Amino acid sequence: MGRPPCCDKIGVKKGPWTPEEDIILVSYIQEHGPGNWRAVPTNTGLRRCSKSCRLRWTNYLRPGIKRGNFTEKEEKMIIHLQALLGNRWAAIASYLPQRTDNDIKNYWNTHLKKKLKKLEEGQDGQNTSSQEGFSSNSTSSTSSSHNSNKGQWERRLQTDINMAKQALCEALSIEKPDLVPGPSPGPSLNPNPALYASSAENIARLLENWMTRKPNSNGSFSSTLQSTQNNNSSNKKWNCSDNNEFKSLLSFNSNSNSNSNSNSSITTTDASLQSASMAAAEAEEQKLPLSLLEKWLFEDGVINQDQVNMMDMSLDAENADDLF
DNA sequence: AAGGTCCTCAACCGCAACGGA
DNA sequence: ATCCGTTGCGGTTGAGGACCT
Secondary structure, three states: OOOOOOOOOOOOOOOOOHHHHHHHHHOOOOOOOOOOEEEEEEEOOOOOOHHHHHHHHHHHHHOOOOOOOHHHHHHHHHHHHHHHHHOOOOHHOOOOOOOOHHHHHHHHHHHHHHHHHHHHHHHHOOHHHHHHOOOOOOHHHHHHHOOOOHHHHHHHHHHHHHHHHHHHHHHHHHOOOOOOOOOOHHHHOOHHHHHHHHHHHHHHHHHHHHHHHOOOOOOOHHHHHHHHOOOOOHHHHOOOOOOOHHHHHOOOOOOOHHOOOOOOOOOOOOHHHHHHHHHHHHHHHOOHHHHHHHHHHHOOOOOHHHHHHHHHHOOHHHHHHHHO
């Protein structure tokens, strides 16, 4: 017996959303808040399935979304987080609160993957071994098997561990002083009206009244809007526990057997990430406070120049320092 | 200008995870 | 413990715009 369709396929509209549909959806969410997506098509009369409504909201209409033009800083964060987390776009997106997972995924697939590959090929000719640890998708874990020399393998392992620590440090501190450590609670907690106005100008234009009706005294939007933002899934998730993001950051290997994306997403820092995740799991078991984990991360913070180069290989090295 | 190819990204699909009954 | 409905997530697709010949 096959899986029942998520919605009645007959009469369900597909394809691009029209401005009219956007207005209907936004108006409804403004009134009722996001959630209960199943009821949205019924209550709004939209001939869309619930999934489509949710996706349209989370990826396009939701306030606080920044579109296009990824900055170098964002790019670097994505690269590092992807190396760290694999293709867990939602987790990565939680560190870039203005970006949706879909946006990041698209940007990775269309820009960064190619960019890294290009750089990788460029570096292959010059210094194959030094950049294995950061290759975006596949080379080093396999190439390590070619290292029959145990000493070399151990050195590589140590290098990977150091790199994972560095990547974690950078991932956790990259947005300082805004968010430390881990993902920001998202735009919902700190909405920027100007940003919203520019990023969602498409729908704002359609909803002039919405934009002018409810800004409150401090310039943020209405409580209705804020509450809807606070209800959005990623925020909910990260608000559950202060440590959840950190656990999440490290947890992918703890259940690696069930990681369906492991084919290409787990990168060359596998070994080091395992170490990191083992430490995290250990800490979790022992209920160690986060600060101890952080200490573990930072205590061995001296990184040799090769590793720094590897971390920065994808970006202009001269500018990289300015970013942190 | 026209046709072909490439590129981008919004949207869809299907599976996994979650939570309530 | 199990079932079932709902939501979340990641991979993939395809329409349409940009670019090339």
